[in-house]
Amino acid sequence: MSWKTVIGLEVHSELNTKTKCFCGCKNEFGDKPNTNCCPVCTAMPGALPVLNRDAVERAILMGLAVGCKINNYSVFERKNYFYPDLAKAYQISQLEYPLCLGGGLEIEVDGVKKFIRLNRIHLEEDAGKLIHTSHGSLVDYNRGGVPLIEIVSEPDMNSAEEAVAYLEKLRSTLLYVGVSDCKMQEGSIRFDVNISVNREGEPLGTRTELKNLNSFKAVLRAIKYESARQIEELEAGRPIIQETRRWDDEKGKTYTMRTKEDSQDYRYFPDPDLIPLNVTDKYIESIRQKLPKLAPERKKEYISLGLTEQDATLLTNEREYADFFEAVLRELNEPKFVCNWITAEVFKKLNALEVDDRKITLNPALLAKMLKLYKDGEINQAGARKIFDIMWNDLTANPEKLVNELGLKQMNDTNELRAVLERIVNDNPKAVSELKAGNEKTMAFFVGQAMKATQGKANPKLVADIVRELIK
Ligand SMILES: [Zn+2]
Incomplete structure (x- = not known):
């Protein structure tokens, strides 16, 4: 009988609040080490945490966007472990009573749609960062105490491709809701993969956990490698050991980091410094009012404007693309024509960049001006492309001027x-x-x-x- 791979994902996403989760320090990436710190986030004796309302709101917003039930009652607990980047020797997290429960996301792989259930979303704080140098290891506590949400899926995925499709959808949703900048290179979104294999009809196998993957490509390769490794072990009659494994991107292999700890090893207990979090239904509803228009709703709108489902999907994959499309449309109300240019020419430019760098910096009004010249037959397609190339690199380039300067005006006489x-x-x-x-x-x-x-x-x-x- 053939093997089946079972995958569950835990995604940590830093919330883009102005300040940290339990103190007033700045939440900012890239500042000078240890400048955004205070007695609370460096665990000085007697310092007490105060919960950041904005972090709670953002976590609830994300929960609502993916259909979670928001719990009126949730509890912050201490997850106890020692590590140099964790000043308090515990992390404030949620275990028994998380803020959000359930929900899910629909993914599509090779035309097949599948619903991936979420188990929960809870609020916690990030740890600091170790910097390893030739003189030894240093620690930067700027990240210590930054608010995080942990989004935990059910083990509903069965291939590396499904896992990546889920992560792409989740990242896109976080960006739509606007609660995280999701920069993988800066670590503001990180992925842990739980993976096991079993034969059809048999109980689930023992799982291993791959920690802190920070690119879709790494997730894809690591899952493929790890599922093949587990199958090989089992077929050779060796049992799978429950453990945390590290993915080495250069070697393309996973290695044992530590045998897997269970939640009881962390001696969770309710944080006596923080009272349970009570959010009323009225408060939750007031946050629901702030939810922006998400991809499915916009997709329907675009189809009603005459776009194909495929084009509407492409444009709504990322909020940034949808916003840009709508901004150009406000200047030039030709949905199909504008869509064709964006999905062909703009996406070609974006696809040449790394995922984190895929930003449309073009001025939508100027692009609309260029497209109007093309639409009106003032320039032909080759001319439009030539002008677009210049506009992509020079954000203030004026398309009308360029037509004259480059002698691109079509012969319409x-x-x-x-x-x-x-x-x-x-x-x-x-x-x-x-x-x-x-x-x-x-x-x-x-x-x-x-x-x-x-x-x-x-x-x-x-x-x-x-x-x-x-x-x-
Ligand atoms: Zn602080």
Whole structure:
């Protein structure tokens, strides 16, 4: 019987609040080490935590966006362990009574849709960061106490591709809701993978956990490697040991880090410094009012504007793309035309970049101006692409000026074009008879000849009209 892989994911996502979760220190990536610290987040004796309301709101917003039940009563607990980046020797987290329960996300792999259930979303704080140098290890507590949500899925995924599709959907949702910047390179979103294998119909196998993966590619490769490793072990008659494993991206292998600890090893207990968190239904409803329009709703709108489902999906995959599309549309209300340019030309530029760097910095009003010139036949497609290339790198480039500077204005003068085409028609009697016989492909030949004769400036639509008129 064949093997089945079972995958569950834990995603840690830093919330983009102004200040930390339990003190007033700045929540900012990249500042000088140990400058955003205070007695609370460095665990000085007697310092007491105060919960950041904004962190609670953001966690609830995300919970509502993925259909969680928001618990009116939740409890902060201490997760006890020692590590140099954890000043208090415990992390404030939630275990028994998390803020959000249930919910889920729909993914699609190779045209097959699947619902991935969530177990919970809880609020906790991040640890500091160790910096290893040739002189020893240093610690930066700027990140210590930054609010995190941990989003825990049920083990509903059965392939590396499904796991990545889930992570992409989750990241996109976090960005839509606007509660995290999700920068993988800066570690503001990190993934832990739980993975086991079993034969169809048999109970679940022993799982291993792969910690702190920080790119989709690493997740994909690590799952493929680890599931193959487990199958190989079991087929050789060796049991799987419950443990935490480290993924080595360079070697493409996983290694034992430590045998897996259970939650009781952390001696969780309610934090006596923090009272249980009570959120009323009224408060939850007031947060629901702040939920922005999410992908499914926008997708429906775009389809009603005449876009295909596929195009609407492409545009709504990321909030940034959808926002940009709508901003261009406000200047040039041609949904299909604008969509075609974005999904072809803009996405081509974005796909050449790393995921974290895929930002559209173009000015939507200027792009609309360029597209209008193209739509009105002032420039042809080649000219539009040339101008777009310049605009992509020079954000203030004015498309109208560029048309003149680069001499890209299309030849729209019928008389001038007719003179050129009369000569071409006279010189090519064979092509003329082919076109007359109904071979429409021959038109491309005439357009090509006209472009050659006008240095690419002829308006192709006009060329076709005149050729038809001439051969009548
Ligand atoms: Zn602090």
